[in-house]
Amino acid sequence: MFKKVRIPLKLSLAALFLAGTTYAFQNEATVKLYNTYCVQCHGLNRNGKGVNTHDIAVQPRDHTDPKGMGDMPDDELTKAITEGGLSVNKSVIMPRWGLTLSTDQVKDLVSYLRVVCKCGPKKEGSTNVGN
Amino acid sequence: MTTKYILYVCAGLMLGQGLAKPADVAAAMQTQCAQCHALKAPAPAELTIDRLWQRKGPDLYYAGSKYNEAWLVKWLQDPKRIRPAGEFYFKHVKTGAKEDVVDESTLTPHVKLSKDDATAYAAALMQLKGAPDLVEKGSYKQQPGSAAMAAMFFNKLRGCSACHQSAPGAGGLSGPELYTGGERLQPDYIHDYIKDPQKFDPHIWMPKLGLNEADLQRLTGYIVGLSAAKR
Numbered sequence: 001m002f003k004k005v006r007i008p009l010k011l012s013l014a015a016l017f018l019a020g021t022t023y024a025f026q027n028e029a030t031v032k033l034y035n036t037y038c039v040q041c042h043g044l045n046r047n048g049k050g051v052n053t054h055d056i057a058v059q060p061r062d063h064t065d066p067k068g069m070g071d072m073p074d075d076e077l078t079k080a081i082t083e084g085g086l087s088v089n090k091s092v093i094m095p096r097w098g099l100t101l102s103t104d105q106v107k108d109l110v111s112y113l114r115v116v117c118k119c120g121p122k123k124e125g126s127t128n129v130g131n
Numbered sequence: 132m133t134t135k136y137i138l139y140v141c142a143g144l145m146l147g148q149g150l151a152k153p154a155d156v157a158a159a160m161q162t163q164c165a166q167c168h169a170l171k172a173p174a175p176a177e178l179t180i181d182r183l184w185q186r187k188g189p190d191l192y193y194a195g196s197k198y199n200e201a202w203l204v205k206w207l208q209d210p211k212r213i214r215p216a217g218e219f220y221f222k223h224v225k226t227g228a229k230e231d232v233v234d235e236s237t238l239t240p241h242v243k244l245s246k247d248d249a250t251a252y253a254a255a256l257m258q259l260k261g262a263p264d265l266v267e268k269g270s271y272k273q274q275p276g277s278a279a280m281a282a283m284f285f286n287k288l289r290g291c292s293a294c295h296q297s298a299p300g301a302g303g304l305s306g307p308e309l310y311t312g313g314e315r316l317q318p319d320y321i322h323d324y325i326k327d328p329q330k331f332d333p334h335i336w337m338p339k340l341g342l343n344e345a346d347l348q349r350l351t352g353y354i355v356g357l358s359a360a361k362r
Binding site: 032033035036037039040041043044045049050051052053054055056057084091092093094095096097099100 | 180183184216220221224225226229230231232233287288289290292293294300301302303304305328329334336338339340341
């Protein structure tokens, strides 16, 4: 009886440990992606005040703004990153990253943006996307 | 601080030598330039995003397919910063009053060489070609086009100016300035790099935009022309 309980418990702990490790690793890698590609325009503080913005025509989006970010559903964020600002009727200055980043990397970045803005996604279909 | 120290040591070593023999130059490049620049193509497994974060200067293992030799000779004698925010930009920016700014205190000047040494180093660098198919010879066709239209593509329609300066003070800071790009870079390299930056490094922070050939020719011609008037 004792053994029957102990083995699953060990496995459960191992699974929890592995799951935690994987999550932490993915998160760290995604933060590095953001710091590599996005910070140049969106800024160290993720507030749209990157080093490139001193002479930019259109201010990049403030990723810490829960209202503005909350109004964008995940599929719109995904489209903006993958296909560029024009694809969601925003600025051409936001380039398309879909030929540089993988689909999974873009997905991870969208998840990370939700952490940065401390906001949940607006439900899909509730705004015009890519019209 | 350590990086600064290494660069100063490099500078001292390089300035103290008069390198005329090719063998001396090759040896000096391995011990000095290689401190900050990759002179050999990394193995595919080494081309990671972490490598970009760790490197201190641009890769030079394809310098002979990238730079114009005359520019190298000139620049090595009087180096001026090409990347306003240094390499890698993230490590040299800090938050400012209005927006992020370049943290000048983290940037160190490149060493200056004598004319003879600059000539010798430039000749050696031009021997480093990279993979045979890295830059396609003749990819830039040098077709006549409207400079005004090309400027509009660079500054507005394709968003290049978000990261690159087309004139001092005009444009972004995370990418290399391009107002000396035409003097500095081979036209075929400019064309091929814009077409597919990740061909040169799979993780470089310039996006591949999927531009059509007309755009590539137009933008290359614009960059070549940016510094043509100054030559």
